[in-house]
Amino acid sequence: MKKTFLITVVIAVVLAIVFSPIASQSPYSRLHNATWGYRGPYDQVLNYTIASVKGSIWQTKSTELVFPPRGQRNWRNITAINVFDQYYPAGEGGYATLKAGGPRFNHTTIKLKSQRGKGYNFVIEIYGR
Numbered sequence: 325m326k327k328t329f330l331i332t333v334v335i336a337v338v339l340a341i342v343f344s345p346i347a348s349q350s351p352y353s354r355l356h357n358a359t360w361g362y363r364g365p366y367d368q369v370l371n372y373t374i375a376s377v378k379g380s381i382w383q384t385k386s387t388e389l390v391f392p393p394r395g396q397r398n399w400r401n402i403t404a405i406n407v408f409d410q411y412y413p414a415g416e417g418g419y420a421t422l423k424a425g426g427p428r429f430n431h432t433t434i435k436l437k438s439q440r441g442k443g444y445n446f447v448i449e450i451y452g453r
């Protein structure tokens with residue numbers, strides 16, 4: 325009787341140790357946010373874009389955001405770019421990568437790519453001065 329109780333306690337403790345990192349991990353930690361550069365206190369928003377697409381079976385979807393938009397000019401230097409992944413369930417959204425320009429440049433190209441069969445939903449903030 326005593327021995328079974330002890331074994332049960334030991335098993336419970338082992339399970340708690342093994343599973344606690346998984347249980348305590350917030351789903352938000354699985355979002356694919358990205359950030360490049362640093363935003364200073366006087367930096368202003370140069371561009372704010374929401375980019376989202378729905379998933380389609382078997383397909384990956386991608387797009388390239390170009391700032392400034394074609395035909396426009398931007399004389400300010402980019403200091404920071406923040407990308408927030410807003411696709412749920414967390415972890416199933418796409419990934420953002422910096423293809424050109426970005427901090428210290430006056431232009432940038434950001435690629436957004438979904439996982440196969442999934443969509444993406446990003447908020448992109450570009451700061452500069």
Ligand SMILES: *[C@@H]1O[C@H](CO)[C@@H](O)[C@H](O)[C@H]1NC(C)=O
Nearest residue numbers: 352353354355356357408409
């Ligand atoms: C991503 O950004 C969201 C919104 O600010 C935040 O709640 C979440 O914790 C972030 N996750 C990661 C992994 O950075």
Ligand SMILES: *[C@@H]1O[C@H](CO)[C@@H](O)[C@H](O)[C@H]1NC(C)=O
Nearest residue numbers: 371372373389390391392393
């Ligand atoms: C922000 O950049 C996107 C991508 O080039 C463009 O479509 C949009 O018009 C821009 N918005 C502003 C406010 O400049």
Ligand SMILES: *[C@@H]1O[C@H](CO)[C@@H](O)[C@H](O)[C@H]1NC(C)=O
Nearest residue numbers: 391392396397398399430431
């Ligand atoms: C970036 O700045 C340079 C001058 O420093 C200018 O010639 C160029 O047109 C600018 N690029 C854009 C995309 O506005």
Ligand SMILES: *[C@@H]1O[C@H](CO)[C@@H](O)[C@H](O)[C@H]1NC(C)=O
Nearest residue numbers: 399400401402428429430453
């Ligand atoms: C952008 O950065 C360049 C090089 O650091 C600098 O010469 C220029 O004055 C900056 N432009 C602005 C608008 O701050």
